[in-house]
Amino acid sequence: MVREQMEERGIRDSRVLEALRRVPRHLFVPPAEAAEAYEDHPLPIGEGQTISQPYIVALMTETLQLTGTETVLEIGAGSGYQSAILSVLCRRVIAIERHAPLAARARTVLDRLGIENVHLLVADGSRGWPAEAPYDAILVAAGAPSVPDALKEQLAPSGRLILPVGGERMQTLHLLRRDLDGTFTNKNLGDVAFVPLIGAAGFGLPDDLGDIDI
Numbered sequence: 001m002v003r004e005q006m007e008e009r010g011i012r013d014s015r016v017l018e019a020l021r022r023v024p025r026h027l028f029v030p031p032a033e034a035a036e037a038y039e040d041h042p043l044p045i046g047e048g049q050t051i052s053q054p055y056i057v058a059l060m061t062e063t064l065q066l067t068g069t070e071t072v073l074e075i076g077a078g079s080g081y082q083s084a085i086l087s088v089l090c091r092r093v094i095a096i097e098r099h100a101p102l103a104a105r106a107r108t109v110l111d112r113l114g115i116e117n118v119h120l121l122v123a124d125g126s127r128g129w130p131a132e133a134p135y136d137a138i139l140v141a142a143g144a145p146s147v148p149d150a151l152k153e154q155l156a157p158s159g160r161l162i163l164p165v166g167g168e169r170m171q172t173l174h175l176l177r178r179d180l181d182g183t184f185t186n187k188n189l190g191d192v193a194f195v196p197l198i199g200a201a202g203f204g205l206p207d208d209l210g211d212i213d214i
């Protein structure tokens with residue numbers, strides 16, 4: 001998976017490639033899908049959601065240029081695979097998922113792998129998570145109709161925010177960088193197809209989930 005889908009398609013950061021080698025992706029997919037865990041496409045994980053395509057996980061992770069010291073906010077934790085990759089590359093991950101059954105399963109797998117620096121919550125991540133802001137990096141794994149203001153506000157100076165923006169099925173991947181003067185630069189990284197971000201700053205009705213530690 002790493003050689004054919006990552007290195008040959010231009011993923012170069014050796015820390016990211018090492019993290020992809022280390023984290024066993026098959027543990028994050030339902031048993032019926034395990035045989036396909038290392039193929040380059042999304043897979044169903046329940047609740048109508050999918051584990052992201054490995055190449056997109058690699059691309060989004062590499063784009064954040066993590067060095068190991070960062071606090072990262074991840075929205076749409078789903079299976080927990082992306083959380084596990086980030087946990088190897090930064091100091092602490094705050095991961096938010098709106099479907100409690102997915103978050104519970106993700107927590108079990110992260111615990112089984114001995115990953116202790118992921119704080120997993122059930123909440124509407126489209127509001128971000130102000131309690132632990134600012135974040136050095138924010139990664140959103142669900143398509144937003146526009147860039148949520150709360151996420152821009154919760155970004156540290158020089159912080160990076162990567163997210164799909166567009167419709168409920170097709171989006172464009174954007175990398176925003178907060179400059180020291182508080183302005184943002186925005187880079188378009190191409191077309192992607194994520195499940196929609198559901199919530200106050202997403203599609204659909206605002207969630208009223210309360211905020212639960214998992």
Ligand code: SAH
Nearest residue numbers: 051052076078079082097098125197198199
């Ligand atoms: N990185 C995950 C991707 C899962 S798909 C993985 O590889 O497994 C995106 C996830 O975003 C879904 O699990 C969906 O339930 C979740 N999601 C959608 N809107 C959300 C919101 N407002 N807050 C938190 N999670 C959300």
